[in-house]
Amino acid sequence: MVSRVKMHVKKGDTVMVIAGKEKGKSGKILGINPGKGTVIVEKINFIKRHSRPTNKAPQGGIIEKEGPVKASNVNIMCSKCDATVRIRKKVLDDGKKVRACAKCGEILDQ
Ligand SMILES: [Zn+2]
Numbered sequence: 001m002v003s004r005v006k007m008h009v010k011k012g013d014t015v016m017v018i019a020g021k022e023k024g025k026s027g028k029i030l031g032i033n034p035g036k037g038t039v040i041v042e043k044i045n046f047i048k049r050h051s052r053p054t055n056k057a058p059q060g061g062i063i064e065k066e067g068p069v070k071a072s073n074v075n076i077m078c079s080k081c082d083a084t085v086r087i088r089k090k091v092l093d094d095g096k097k098v099r100a101c102a103k104c105g106e107i108l109d110q
Contacts, residue, residue, distance in 0.1 A: 015074040038068035
């Protein structure tokens with residue numbers, strides 16, 4: 001059985017890379033892999049891949065694609081604060097639990 005890592009970020013979150021070679025860059029999470037503890041972040045950690053020849057591109061080609069980043073190397077960003085922030089749990093009037101910026105209170109869940 002694969003042990004699933006508890007993820008502190010979710011798909012759709014805007015995050016900033018806080019460690020590694022892409023440090024300081026930010027983007028939206030396109031996908032998460034809790035089994036591996038990695039995330040795919042928009043425009044971060046581009047890796048070149050050779051694609052097989054297809055009908056459209058008979059020569060094959062090189063495609064650039066986002067590679068996985070360790071989830072522990074990214075931190076959630078608040079668009080209002082324009083910085084990585086701590087999360088505060090907030091309960092809305094309808095009982096829905098959301099994540100909010102601990103600094104300005106901006107709700108970070110869509
Ligand atoms: Zn904020």
